[in-house]
Amino acid sequence: MVAPHSDDTAFCAELLAGLKAEARRAALARRTGCDPALGAALATRLLTEAPPPPGAVVAGFWPMGQEID
Numbered sequence: 723m724v725a726p727h728s729d730d731t732a733f734c735a736e737l738l739a740g741l742k743a744e745a746r747r748a749a750l751a752r753r754t755g756c757d758p759a760l761g762a763a764l765a766t767r768l769l770t771e772a773p774p775p776p777g778a779v780v781a782g783f784w785p786m787g788q789e790i791d
Contacts, residue, residue, distance in 0.1 A: 753788040761791040 774780050785791040 750788060753790070756788075756790070758791075761785075764790060
């Protein structure tokens with residue numbers, strides 16, 4: 723037996739995929755216009771405003787494309 727809302731679920735999944743794709747396009751457009759020096763400025767501000775405690779483990783990531791570095 724198929725749930726009566728299965729068509730709605732497929733529609734919602736398709737709608738959500740479209741909204742996510744648009745959000746990614748908008749974020750990419752914003753990043754493309756950013757000054758490359760913002761990464762260093764962000765790191766300096768973060769370490770000044772909220773330094774990790776001694777011995778803390780800090781995670782990071784490798785930026786992809788135009789992501790802040």
